[in-house]
Amino acid sequence: NAGVTQTPKFQVLKTGQSMTLQCAQDMNHEYMSWYRQDPGMGLRLIHYSVGAGITDQGEVPNGYNVSRSTTEDFPLRLLSAAPSQTSVYFCASSYRRQVTTNEKLFFGSGTQLSVL
Amino acid sequence: AQTVTQSQPEMSVQEAETVTLSCTYDTSESDYYLFWYKQPPSRQMILVIRQEAYKQQNATENRFSVNFQKAAKSFSLKISDSQLGDAAMYFCAYRRRRGGSQGNLIFGKGTKLSVKP
Numbered sequence: 001n002a003g004v005t006q007t008p009k010f011q012v013l014k015t016g017q018s019m020t021l022q023c024a025q026d027m028n029h030e031y032m033s034w035y036r037q038d039p040g041m042g043l044r045l046i047h048y049s050v051g052a053g054i055t056d057q058g059e060v061p062n063g064y065n066v067s068r069s070t071t072e073d074f075p076l077r078l079l080s081a082a083p084s085q086t087s088v089y090f091c092a093s094s095y096r097r098q099v100t101t102n103e104k105l106f107f108g109s110g111t112q113l114s115v116l
Numbered sequence: 117a118q119t120v121t122q123s124q125p126e127m128s129v130q131e132a133e134t135v136t137l138s139c140t141y142d143t144s145e146s147d148y149y150l151f152w153y154k155q156p157p158s159r160q161m162i163l164v165i166r167q168e169a170y171k172q173q174n175a176t177e178n179r180f181s182v183n184f185q186k187a188a189k190s191f192s193l194k195i196s197d198s199q200l201g202d203a204a205m206y207f208c209a210y211r212r213r214r215g216g217s218q219g220n221l222i223f224g225k226g227t228k229l230s231v232k233p
Contacts, residue, residue: 031219042207042223094219105221107161
């Protein structure tokens with residue numbers, strides 16, 4: 001049971017380049033999300049999904065795209081990277097059940113992205 | 117919209133002593149979860165403790181306990197017998213219990229805890 005797997009762990013991009021951050025979970029979680037962490041800002045929600053084929057925007061969605069074609073995968077795409085997107089990115093997942101004793105959110109280990 | 121505020125950017129505690137980290141939040145909902153997460157230098161997000169808003173009893177997990185004041189919208193974390201391994205960033209977070217966005221966590225900006233030997 002691998003939990004939430006994020007790849008890559010580190011990435012350096014040039015301004016204008018595109019890339020996809022990968023996130024996969026093997027716990028059959030309906031809910032998946034992406035956060036970015038910036039110094040002094042805590043973690044802020046970028047996009048989230050409550051199931052395959054369903055995505056929605058979070059607090060800071062601009063410059064990012066997501067899709068959810070399978071339950072397991074939730075990739076985050078940067079179409080044209082900008083220095084303001086330099087950050088640590090976290091993927092997280094959980095069960096969506098409303099009544100449960102275990103509402104724990106499982107986090108990946110993060111991706112450190114630098115945009116030059 | 118819900119907000120979470122951590123008013124202490126940095127805190128310091130002597131090893132074996134007790135420290136309390138503060139967190140306040142704002143919400144119009146009555147049913148929600150509150151969490152404290154620990155982020156060591158490895159940057160892994162580690163759940164320390166959670167509290168269901170409908171429970172009046174404060175949650176405890178070994179050396180970690182919370183003081184949950186629902187009316188005051190306050191959720192502080194107390195670390196007893198502090199250890200060097202407790203040094204980390206601590207984030208307070210809020211999560212709705214119901215609704216389509218129930219999975220979304222709203223984080224405070226964090227408190228950096230240092231532990232002095």
